[in-house]
Amino acid sequence: MVQVGGGIRDARAAEETLEAGAGRIILGTAAVENPALAGMAVARFGAERVACGIDVKDGRAATRGWTEARGPAPANWRRSSPARA
């Protein structure tokens, strides 16, 4: 099983990657900045095939290739992320 991430920022890229045979996609920046994408991917492909990749820098979720650490702190992920159970 291969899981892949990096640069999957819209529904089409998510679909293409999963349909190519990826077992799971990892949504990084996209999941932080566009929670609806993760929600769509989970609804369409199932929670087993979608992961939210969260890079933590200085205690916060970092986006944009780690140049900005402005996302929510882990304690707030449950409120702000579609990755909540």
Next chain:
Amino acid sequence: MSWLVVTAVSRDGTQEGFDLPLLREVGRAAPACRVIASGGAGELSHLRSLASAGLQALAGAIAGTALYERKFSLSRRAGGPGGIVLTRRIIPCLDVKDGRVVKGVRFQQLRDAGDPVEQARAYGASGADELCFLDISASLEARGTLVRLVEQWRGS
């Protein structure tokens, strides 16, 4: 139930061990998620520490540079003489930039580390049942790279 891949940026490529306080915090914040820990794998003791940290949400651990540098091998993951007791998965991760595997520290000082499909094949042969490709080019031109990589991996 959802999956999180949690990378401690400050540990990436350092081989200094996993960020256990961060992972505990994640476990408290998202108790129903399954967490794959990333950043800091360097030696067997790090995997032991991770496995014994009481992290209920832990579902796997990513190892990149340490596996590449053969600090430990996948075949020892299930225990046995000199091996470790880690029932959860160790997932080899290949960071890919411009179609090549790269290694670095905190994603800086990148150096070439070979062909991704060849390395994936080698990890598969050595017992990996999971693998991670991470495209760190992070450019729009890179779009499609992952798709091609997955197709090549499937065809290999």
